[in-house]
């Protein structure tokens with residue numbers, strides 16, 4: 001079972017208009033500081049925040065109580081003029097947890113009105129999460145005959161392919177920067193990642209490595225996923241035949 005908290009800036013559109021037209025630089029600074037603060041607050045509680053579209057953030061919040069969420073809301077209130085709405089859901093798969101959180105918001109299932117928290121929490125459930133850290137093998141060599149802009153276009157096209165493929169496996173994919181992606185993965189996703197890697201190798205001539213981590217909390221699962229990825233690199237760099245996928 002996995003618990004997901006979706007944070008969204010409340011009434012952001014109308015608020016942005018209050019800044020006038022010369023606002024884009026202000027909004028970019030606000031979004032960057034908000035992301036930094038959220039990552040700080042949630043990682044202190046052993047969670048990892050995934051940046052979705054700058055006004056919305058996904059957190060695998062396994063084990064976090066309503067009180068934990070209220071504490072975070074109080075802290076954010078001290079630092080930011082804008083506020084966030086939190087929707088919490090759980091499910092057998094990451095996509096199901098996302099649906100449950102979404103349903104709660106749509107149907108106004110309130111957990112705490114003062115702090116704008118919606119959703120469902122059940123502390124009696126047993127939580128765990130699998131994270132897959134995907135990375136392009138030897139992106140450096142592609143830079144030799146592609147300009148920075150062409151490389152980034154490829155990186156975003158790949159993100160779209162990862163997202164489309166793994167939503168079919170009830171999993172959620174996020175871009176982390178560079179040539180790095182993380183998938184909050186179902187068992188089905190883990191079992192099919194080698195097929196996905198083979199497909200991308202065949203269709204796009206891009207080699208991917210995938211480290212997988214399993215743990216109770218998202219910070220631990222991400223740590224193990226990255227450790228797995230680094231293990232693949234270490235095997236490769238020692239001159240041995242590397243696996244495409246490694247799981248801890």
Ligand SMILES: Nc1nc2c(ncn2[C@@H]2O[C@H](COP(=O)(O)OP(=O)(O)OP(=O)(O)O)[C@@H](O)[C@H]2O)c(=O)[nH]1
Nearest residue numbers: 135136137138139140141176177178179180226233
């Ligand atoms: N978010 C994130 N970005 C990383 C990480 N490691 C590297 N990067 C980014 O990815 C870019 C490419 O680095 P690498 O993936 O190490 O380079 P590479 O040539 O593909 O080498 P290999 O992946 O070892 O084959 C870097 O410039 C960083 O932007 C990581 O763990 N997390």
Ligand SMILES: [Mg+2]
Nearest residue numbers: 135136137179
């Ligand atoms: Mg790489």
